[in-house]
Amino acid sequence: MEERKVKLELKDMAKKYDNGDGVEHINLKVYEGEIVTFLGPSGCGKSTILRTIGGFMDVTDGDILVDGQSIVNLPPEKRPTAMVFQSYNLWPHMTIYENLAFGLKLRKVPKKEIDAEIKKMLELVSMSGFEKKYPGQLSGGQQQRIAIARSLLLKPSLLLLDEPFSALDAKIRQQMREELKKIQSDLGITVIFVTHDQEEAMALSHRIVVMNKGKFDQVGTPGEIYDSPATLHVASFIGEMNFIRNGGSTIAVRPEDIVVNKGHGPMEAVVRTIMMLGHYVVLTVQRGNEIIKCYVDRELSDQLREGDLVNLTIGKHTVFSRAA
Amino acid sequence: MFKMLNPRRFYHAVGKKKFLEFILLAVFILFFYEPLLNMLMLAFANEYNVPSVLPKEWGFKWWGYVFGQKSLVSSMIQSFIIAIATTVISMIFCIPAAYSLARFQYPGRKVFMLSFLLTNAFPKLGIYTSIAVLFYKYGLMGTYAGVIIIHMINSMMFMVWLPSSAFRNVHRQQEEAARDAGASPVRTFFKVTLPMAMPGIAVATLYTFLGSMEEAQGTMLVGLARIQTMPVAMYGIVLDSSAIQIGAVFAILLIIPSALLIFVMRKYIGPEAIAGGFKMK
Numbered sequence: 048m049e050e051r052k053v054k055l056e057l058k059d060m061a062k063k064y065d066n067g068d069g070v071e072h073i074n075l076k077v078y079e080g081e082i083v084t085f086l087g088p089s090g091c092g093k094s095t096i097l098r099t100i101g102g103f104m105d106v107t108d109g110d111i112l113v114d115g116q117s118i119v120n121l122p123p124e125k126r127p128t129a130m131v132f133q134s135y136n137l138w139p140h141m142t143i144y145e146n147l148a149f150g151l152k153l154r155k156v157p158k159k160e161i162d163a164e165i166k167k168m169l170e171l172v173s174m175s176g177f178e179k180k181y182p183g184q185l186s187g188g189q190q191q192r193i194a195i196a197r198s199l200l201l202k203p204s205l206l207l208l209d210e211p212f213s214a215l216d217a218k219i220r221q222q223m224r225e226e227l228k229k230i231q232s233d234l235g236i237t238v239i240f241v242t243h244d245q246e247e248a249m250a251l252s253h254r255i256v257v258m259n260k261g262k263f264d265q266v267g268t269p270g271e272i273y274d275s276p277a278t279l280h281v282a283s284f285i286g287e288m289n290f291i292r293n294g295g296s297t298i299a300v301r302p303e304d305i306v307v308n309k310g311h312g313p314m315e316a317v318v319r320t321i322m323m324l325g326h327y328v329v330l331t332v333q334r335g336n337e338i339i340k341c342y343v344d345r346e347l348s349d350q351l352r353e354g355d356l357v358n359l360t361i362g363k364h365t366v367f368s369r370a371a
Numbered sequence: 372m373f374k375m376l377n378p379r380r381f382y383h384a385v386g387k388k389k390f391l392e393f394i395l396l397a398v399f400i401l402f403f404y405e406p407l408l409n410m411l412m413l414a415f416a417n418e419y420n421v422p423s424v425l426p427k428e429w430g431f432k433w434w435g436y437v438f439g440q441k442s443l444v445s446s447m448i449q450s451f452i453i454a455i456a457t458t459v460i461s462m463i464f465c466i467p468a469a470y471s472l473a474r475f476q477y478p479g480r481k482v483f484m485l486s487f488l489l490t491n492a493f494p495k496l497g498i499y500t501s502i503a504v505l506f507y508k509y510g511l512m513g514t515y516a517g518v519i520i521i522h523m524i525n526s527m528m529f530m531v532w533l534p535s536s537a538f539r540n541v542h543r544q545q546e547e548a549a550r551d552a553g554a555s556p557v558r559t560f561f562k563v564t565l566p567m568a569m570p571g572i573a574v575a576t577l578y579t580f581l582g583s584m585e586e587a588q589g590t591m592l593v594g595l596a597r598i599q600t601m602p603v604a605m606y607g608i609v610l611d612s613s614a615i616q617i618g619a620v621f622a623i624l625l626i627i628p629s630a631l632l633i634f635v636m637r638k639y640i641g642p643e644a645i646a647g648g649f650k651m652k
Contacts, residue, residue, distance in 0.1 A: 150552030
């Protein structure tokens with residue numbers, strides 16, 4: 048693989064709160080043109096890392112480098128980063144045009160240039176013609192588009208997104224994801240994304256950082272994290288997973304990696320429920336006092352009834368020792 | 372149309388509950404507006420004797436009298452000067468205080484906030500008297516400065532609490548977004564925080580101005596009759612009571628600025644804006 052340029056580097060970074068919570072020993076390199084997502088449950092420290100990169104929090108220890116330059120001592124207005132928050136990004140007393148022009152005016156960009164850039168940017172986020180509206184007249188999804196546009200207008204080295212879509216409803220969220228991915232690949236900018244939604248992380252990212260309790264559990268591509276989770280937490284957090292006890296260890300296996308056959312065999316179970324979900328069927332079976340979820344096709348499910356005896360064959364799986 | 376004014380028809384048309392509400396409202400309006408109407412009438416009565424309902428002669432005689440009196444005109448000017456000065460000076464002091472209460476956590480914050488209530492908890496006259504003792508020492512009796520300080524004490528609670536709640540309603544992300552876009556903290560305050568808190572600040576300013584316009588007790592005590600604002604001048608007239616019409620004319624003159632300001636700011640004045648100021652957090 049060719050040598051890629053490092054955009055952001057976190058070097059043994061730490062941010063401790065007074066109550067002892069926080070993150071420490073954070074080391075990460077983000078390459079140019081990458082979307083890296085911090086994924087984890089709320090309170091895991093993912094937003095803390097993002098806010099220290101943006102300059103809204105001081106680091107207690109360590110260093111943050113953007114393009115090889117340390118930025119830890121700069122206030123947010125001097126950093127080459129731009130941030131989009133979960134909500135309340137826009138200033139309600141300003142029109143969309145004024146919201147977008149705010150940062151450019153501060154940089155003394157000539158008015159003609161501002162007009163042209165705003166026009167171009169509104170086109171990019173499919174919001175042309177909204178210049179004279181006020182944020183209150185826009186839907187949540189539209190507001191977030193404007194917020195992203197405002198950040199992009201600043202031509203940041205690094206775009207920081209703090210759960211920007213989590214306040215939107217499911218359908219718009221999906222659409223925004225696709226648009227963001229398109230904008231990112233068109234402009235080639237580096238994006239750090241924070242979310243607690245594993246589906247969003249899988250859909251958007253080149254690499255995912257799965258976090259838990261202030262620590263990195265695993266860093267890898269969506270494929271790596273899905274196929275070979277490093278810890279039990281990652282395994283349970285990403286996608287559907289069955290945990291089957293086997294002596295002193297736990298076998299983690301995805302519902303799609305279990306082959307179900309009718310009749311007797313070495314690993315027998317009883318069908319509990321059959322749920323049709325469109326192109327596939329979710330089958331839950333009981334084995335001892337464990338309930339196992341399997342995805343099967345229509346052909347097989349049509350032959351099965353609740354209470355039937357089936358045999359399971361476990362395919363791709365990961366083994367964790369019990370202590371973990 | 373007139374048929375509907377028959378009380379029985381009206382009762383059955385709107386139902387019992389609405390009918391009772393209507394009666395209550397009618398009584399309330401009468402109670403509330405009758406003195407106002409009476410005052411309005413008196414202001415335009417050239418001649419009026421107490422037991423009669425309507426004046427003998429209508430006209431602008433007393434308006435002419437009021438504007439012809441030099442001292443009365445000067446009292447109006449003084450009132451406005453003091454009200455404007457009180458508003459501006461208390462804005463300078465109270466808005467930063469309100470911002471710090473809204474944004475920063477520090478020990479004693481709640482006590483500080485409650486302390487503004489204290490001046491309203493004691494009997495005013497007691498406070499004024501004890502202040503007067505201090506003012507004599509510092510030579511503030513009978514001066515504009517002294518009177519303005521008294522007016523500020525009265526308005527401080529509104530001037531700190533209302534803007535503070537307005538600042539609290541500005542989301543931190545909105546300030547952070549401005550910093551992120553390249554604005555310094557000072558510019559963020561003037562371009563984002565202050566304009567967004569403006570409605571709350573406007574209401575507080577209105578209260579301060581109107582409060583100062585009608586303050587009489589403290590002004591009389593500390594102003595030593597040297598500072599004659601409109602309400603103070605009115606006391607004199609009412610006590611004289613040679614012609615009640617002068618009082619009525621004055622009352623209308625006092626209402627005009629209040630009514631104008633309330634009309635201009637009617638959008639911002641509402642139960643929420645005022646109630647928001649009394650939330651302690």
